[in-house]
Amino acid sequence: MADYDIIIIGGGPGGYTAAIRAAQLGLKTAVVEREHLGGICSNWGCIPTKALLRSAEMMTHAAHFEDFGITLTGKVKPDIARVVARSRGVAERMAGGVAMLLRKNKVDVIWGEARLAGGGIVEVAEPARPAQEPQAPRPKGIKPAGRYSADHIVLATGARPRVLPGIEPDGDRIWTYFEALKPAHLPKSLIVVGSGAIGVEFASFYAAMGTEVTVVEVLDRILPAEDAEISAFMEKALGKRGIAFRTGARVEAVKAGKSAVSVTLTGGETLKAERLISAAGIVANTEGLGLEEAGVALDGGIVRVDAAGRTSAAGIWAIGDITGAPMLAHKAEHEAMICVETIAGGAPHALDRSRIPGCTYCDPQVASIGLTEAAAREGGHAVRVGTFPFLGNGKAIAMGEDQGMAKVIFDADTGELLGAHLAGAEVTELIQGFATAMALETTEAELFDVVFPHPTISEVMKEAALAAFGRAINI
Template structure:
């Protein structure tokens, strides 16, 4: 006998579990299937525990530089096992929180590996779940190449890097996207000598070129070695380290982190037998999350870029509201999704870069304001960074915003709201920003784009 539901969700990451909660709110009898831990990769092995690690490194950095603030902290040490333990406790607390949310919303949790035996039929062990609709939210995993395989001892993926068996002394990070740069930042602040290798011509290649250049300069100043337009051709793993061949040159490292992107978890789900359209392993969907197979939906990393938790959550809400026939359901707009990198310095952005805006044919007005011109940044001892805004010169529409420096991952949402509300420079200029705050730089950047900047 099959169990009957209105909706079955395969995968309980930030896309899946948020979709389940919204479905329950809308009165849908919902089940969610998870093969490992509720909360998925983000909560257990990604977004949240990495921020716990980075927080430990940030505090260590401040203690190391206590004298700048007129304080003395003596010799600063750390216990790597306890740093890791704190990170895992944070993940476990949130995992328990998701369990509580599922119970509160009366979502049926099914543990095990799911297979689609039909567009709306899910097999989990001996159980068969039948639904009116199924959402695939199986996420993704670290991408590996045959010559860059992780062993968990000397060569790590992000997952290994969160529970390190030992502290690296000489660390090679392959890839300079958000994940690579964040781990490079963490281990550098904890005392490792870090080298980043990037195949493209700059690190953080999806960010504005000025932001990338600023971050590279900051990381080099911190002691990192950065090699762009370079590739790791071979890893020769030894008992006491790794010999990496980088563009023909051999160099020794104690450990390696491979951060070269992700691969979608679409294997062995039964998608091919159903004729589900795929693009390089990712499930193709429309703006509502619908696949080409009626009744089957997909959200999150498995459905393609950008591979961000908040994108997955919103896609889940969009899909569920469409399924439930909500009159105010809205299609997904990926142009207003912010990207954040929690390194030191932090990076945050939304919308088009200056280069992309020009490529798209816009005549632009660009404003820029440095942290050194902001009183709060100086008082915090965080006077390095800038805020950059890009406007359509004809309409005043905010095309993009790009920020680098302390706490910009918290500030960026102001620009996201502005874009969502279709604000122009006029509304932003007329907005009163509180003083003293870092957010004043957001205002000054807008003013600068229109020749009205006040504090530089």
């Protein structure tokens, strides 16, 4: 008899969600973790970055207190040590919460680095100290490294920052997001290579803290995964906050010195700054797991799975970042539920990856789901497109947050909601309304019938839908 019904390798959002759901379904469950319960998301990604960005938001608000009739005595300035301490405290709280949830659900935690040994065996060795970060304190009641067996093994090992040739992080002048999350002091100037969600979020944070920021993007627009209209809006909005952009610019050379780093771009332009953040995406953690020996097939560095998370090897499953884009915590969590419920004998609905919302927590925020306008047209759809500016929304004006927009794309023949794209205050909270609408196969008719409360920023959602059919009221 195996030691466990299921062993999950990785204690991040996908892994711990899978473990808890498995325990709820009556399966004897263990999680193998080598560094941090909660994974990168809780410890070095989603959560601590949002804590930093909240501090940045407070700084931005403070700079405009006079506009709201409030007078502050003295100059508002950031204390970066306290900002970082708060962020790290939030991360520690999250990791502690995950440990509590696993204990509550009677999930065993095995501490160490896992490797597949065949026949349902997982060999767990003492973890080597990570090069990029200190190890977290080990939670109480953990199982030691050793040899464990299970009927099912779920791979949930996540991802790490992508390292570009010639821009290898040195922990001093050239940072990944690990170093960018805990600076000893605020750099006076910063170059960010990459304008995806990670790059733009850090650019937004440091700019709000008073750092001179330049973002370099090899493609012809920032936030290239977003709708082109949203990208254009955000470049202007972030530019007003003092962030400079170099789009269509390839990094040809990087030289780190004792006091600065210089970057040579295509065409010969040279930029100099105190620090550089390499934010060119992430890469799946598939090395060192013994995947090839276990017969687990990979495609382009990610694990090949079916709709339920089955790999090519019997009894081995995979979820989250190692199964490919979008590499998002909420996608991993949903895959975890599908995978474990299938293992337990259920028949859950497959995940529709085209309906996974994406959020970027810069200032202003960005959120989107579904097809961009260009992708909808390229896919052969005749479309109806509606846009609505925050300038026409009473709540946004009252809040002093009137810089934003909502955009929706409908199939002109069927009324199907194909995509929604938002920029502005709190849009990362609004996007779930469109996610729910798409999951319910909503058309414009249903959206027209929904009563949106007034005054709320959410009214821009209905106005954008009305605009697509020539019926907008407040613009």
